[in-house]
Amino acid sequence: MSNNTVDSAQNWVIKKRKELLEKEIVVENDENYIFKKDYLFSSSSTAAAVVMGRNANGLREWKLKNGMTLKEFEQPNEE
Known part of the structure; x- marks a missing residue:
């Protein structure tokens, strides 16, 4: 987890x-x-915001080892 936060980090992130x-x-x-x-x-x-020390969209930030985002992983296969 980053030990830094950006200046624009929301107060709840800093508190958590x-x-x-x-x-x-x-x-x-x-x-x-x-x-x-x-x-x-x-x-x-x-989780992403607290770990990264900034505002974050967890569906886009969290990735599997193969690079697939959490959003892609959670979407049903549309083939």
Whole structure:
């Protein structure tokens, strides 16, 4: 998880990151934070925003190893 946030990050993103640090769900490691415990976010976008330290659309940001986005993965096969 990035240890930086952009200036335009919403307050809830900053608060959630602070909460995760205080509860030791994430810990500082050199230039990043590392999750030490599992944590369930309310949505893919919430998770992406907190992890990236900026506003984010989780359906577009989260990707499988093959590069497929979460949005593409969740869409039914239209063949």
